[in-house]
Amino acid sequence: MSRIIVVSGFSGSGKGSIIEKLLENNVDIWLSVSDTDRERRNATDRYTFITSDEFQSNLKKGSYIEYNRYGNHFYGSPRKPILEKIKSGYTVLLEIDIWGKRQIEQDLDLKRLEVEIISVFVAIDANTLKSRLLGRGDCENEIQKRMQIAREEARCIGEYDYVLINYELSDTVRRLESMICGKSISSDDFDSDLFREEIVALLGNDGKE
Numbered sequence: 140m141s142r143i144i145v146v147s148g149f150s151g152s153g154k155g156s157i158i159e160k161l162l163e164n165n166v167d168i169w170l171s172v173s174d175t176d177r178e179r180r181n182a183t184d185r186y187t188f189i190t191s192d193e194f195q196s197n198l199k200k201g202s203y204i205e206y207n208r209y210g211n212h213f214y215g216s217p218r219k220p221i222l223e224k225i226k227s228g229y230t231v232l233l234e235i236d237i238w239g240k241r242q243i244e245q246d247l248d249l250k251r252l253e254v255e256i257i258s259v260f261v262a263i264d265a266n267t268l269k270s271r272l273l274g275r276g277d278c279e280n281e282i283q284k285r286m287q288i289a290r291e292e293a294r295c296i297g298e299y300d301y302v303l304i305n306y307e308l309s310d311t312v313r314r315l316e317s318m319i320c321g322k323s324i325s326s327d328d329f330d331s332d333l334f335r336e337e338i339v340a341l342l343g344n345d346g347k348e
C-alpha cells in the first residue's frame with residue numbers, strides 16, 4: 140500500500156532538522172517541496188519561492204493538494220508531483236501544518252489510490268521552543284507570532300497518530316524511523332494544557348490571539 144507521512148509540529152520544534160537526517164538513510168522516502176510566497180529565511184530553506192500573485196493563480200488552477208495561510212504568508216503542496224511519486228511507489232513525506240493535514244485526509248485522489256496516511260506531531264516545551272527560535276535568528280516579533288500559533292496548534296495534537304518530543308536529534312530520528320517502519324512504538328506524552336500555560340507566561344500576556 141502507498142503511504143504519505145505527514146510531519147507537523149510547532150515552528151522551531153525541529154521538523155526540518157529531523158527530516159533532513161531521516162532522508163539521509165531512507166532513499167525510498169520522497170520529500171514534497173512546498174510553494175510559498177514568504178521571503179527566504181536562509182540558504183537551507185527548502186521551498187519553491189514564488190510571488191503572491193503566482194501563488195493565487197496556482198491556487199485557482201487547483202495545483203495544490205493542500206494549502207494554508209500561516210501568519211501573513213501562503214504555503215501549498217503541489218498536487219501533480221505528489222501523485223506521480225505515490226504511483227511510482229515512493230513513500231511521500233509532507234511537512235505541513237494541521238490545517239493541511241486535514242485537507243490531505245479528505246483528498247479524493249488519495250482516497251481513490253487508497254493511500255495510507257501516517258501523521259506525526261513534533262513537540263517540545265515552550266522554553267526550549269523559544270530558545271530554538273531565538274537560536275536560529277528569528278526576531279522577537281516573529282517569535283511572538285509563531286508561539287501564539289503554537290498555542291493554537293497544541294489544541295489539535297490529539298488528531299495525530301504519534302507525538303514525538305524532539306530533545307536529542309538522533310534519538311528523535313531513530314524513533315521516527317521506527318514509527319514509519321510500523322514497529323511497535325508508543326507516542327510520547329505531551330501535556331498540551333501545560334504547554335499553552337507556559338506560552339502565556341513566556342509571552343507575558345493573557346494569551347489572547
Ligand SMILES: Nc1ncnc2c1ncn2[C@@H]1O[C@H](COP(=O)(O)OP(=O)(O)OP(=O)(O)O)[C@@H](O)[C@H]1O
Pocket residue numbers: 148149150151152153154155156157271272274275305306307308
Ligand atoms: N534536537 C535538537 N536539539 C537542539 N537543537 C535543535 C534540535 N532540533 C532542531 N534544533 C535547532 O532548532 C532550530 C529550529 O529547527 P528547525 O528549523 O528544524 O525547526 P522547524 O520545526 O522545521 O521550524 P519551521 O516550521 O519554522 O520551519 C534550528 O536552529 C535547529 O538547528
Ligand SMILES: Nc1nc2c(ncn2[C@@H]2O[C@H](COP(=O)(O)O)[C@@H](O)[C@H]2O)c(=O)[nH]1
Pocket residue numbers: 147148149150173174177205206207209214215216234235236237238239240
Ligand atoms: N499547510 C501547509 N503548511 C506548510 C506547508 N509548508 C510549510 N508549512 C508549515 O508552515 C509553517 C511555517 O513554516 P516556515 O518555514 O515559514 O517556518 C510550519 O508549521 C510548516 O510546517 C505547506 O505546503 N502546507
